[in-house]
Amino acid sequence: MSEHFDEAVFRERTGRVQAAMSDADADLAVLFPSSNLHYLAGFEEDPAERHLFLFVPREGDPAFVVPTLYETQVRAESWVETVRAYGDDEDPLSVVEDVLDDLLWGVDEVPRVLVDDSMWATFTQDLRGVLPDANWGLASEAVADVRVRKDDAELDALRRAGRVADDVSEWLRSRGEDVVGSTETELADEIEEELRARGASDVAFPVILGSGPNGAMPHHTHGDREIGRGDPVVLDFGGTVDDYPGDQTRTVVFAGDPPERFREVHDVVREAQQAAVDAVEPGVEAQAVDAAAREVIEAAGYGDAFFHRTGHGVGLDVHESPYIVAGNDRVLEPGMVFSIEPGIYLDGEFGVRIEDLVAVTDDGCERLNDSPRDWRCG
Incomplete structure (x- = not known):
């Protein structure tokens, strides 16, 4: 469990999820190693072949079922007190049955059980075998609306992740002409090192670094192309701070004169991004923010070159x-956090994308990134 969050935070989150379960007429939620489990229990682990579940009843405290080799770790890293462990020589489903008997005691009707959206099919089928008569749904019915509104601890972590991204962005600009001649991969490796050096525990996602025509591919990661003078370079990266990711994009020219039309396109994207930011406030529909960016780009004649959504939510998952x-x-509601990242991509020439994270406030939004958005470096 991150030192930045205390037990009270996780208990409060669990209480809100249980209230949402009641609204969804659900008796139990079963979470699998995922961001949902991490969000409620403070324990983070990758999915594996052994049964590891967090059972959250509509009322009362949650309970873990874990392999013995995880027991000490779960007790140390999570606030959940009930941890039932099984050895590799035992049947995990017999332990699951015992826990379900306790948690579903008193449920007179057929139970409604919500399973983690990302749960592997093999474990879902095992649960169906234990509860053959249950009605089934997805945990997102109860968890998604709670997670979408970030609490104070989450917002603090996201702000600090934003500052790390800002610091690295400004460091990149200061490099200027020194970057010319580096390959995309070499510069991406340097960005990863700088993110960690400036406070990130890890990179939030593989660095996206597209120079020249590679920038016209929105999810081009990086390759062996050398960055030349005058090349527009799309730089999309972020670091993780207390489990929460930064995510920022800037498009820059490290040295020399950019291609024809680049200045115009960059100005259009920057105007579109600002229009979308200005549209954010409580009560506005998410699609209206997308429309605000799209209208600017379409009016400039580049509508067909903006072919992805304007943004995505950010929390424990980079895309949510x-x-x-x-x-x-x-x-939109206060506490929601998402990216605003319009782009224009001219196949075979260059791409331009500008991205910031924003948090919805009571009367507008707070930008979580403040590094320069201009294309000039040095």
Whole structure:
């Protein structure tokens, strides 16, 4: 469990999820190693072949079922007091049955059970075998609306992750002409080192670094192309701070004169991003923020070159709700955090994307990134 969060935070989150379970008429949620489990229990682990579940009843305290080799770790890293362990020579489902008997005692009707959205099919099938008559749903019914509104501890971590990204962005600009001649991969490796040196525990996602025509591919990671004078370079990166990711994109030219149209395109993207930021406030639909960015780009004649959503929610997962996209009528609320990242991509020439994270406030939004958005370096 991160030292930045205390037990009271996790208990409060669990209480809100249990209230949402009641609204969804659910008796039990079963979480698997995932960001949902991490969010409620403070314990983080990758999925593996052994049964590891957190059972959250509608009322009362949660309970873990874990392999014995995880028992000490779970007790040390989570606030959950009930931890039932099984050895490799035991049947884990017999332990699951015992825990379910305790947690579902008093449920007279057929129980409604929510399973983690990312749970592997083999474990879902095992649960169905233990509870053959249950009604099933997804944990997102109860967890998603709680996670989408970040609490104070989460916002603090996201702000600090934003500052790390800002620091690295400004360091990159200061390099200027020294970057020319480096390959994309060499510079991406340096960015990863700087993120860690400036306070990130790890990179939040593989660095996206597209120079010249590679920048026209939005999810080009990086390769052996050398960065030349005048090359527009799309730089998309972030570091993890107390389990929460930064995510920032800037498009820069390290030295020399950029290609024809680049200045115009960069100005359009920057205007579109500002229009979307200005549109953010409580009560506005997510799709209206997307429309604000898209209208600027379409008016400039580049609508076909902006072919992805304007943004995505950010929390324990780099991509989560709310999605800032046409058709999403989700109403924005204080505490929601998401990216605003319009882009224009001219195949075979260059791309431009500018991205900041924003947090919805009571009367607008707070930008979590403040590094320069201009394209000039040095």
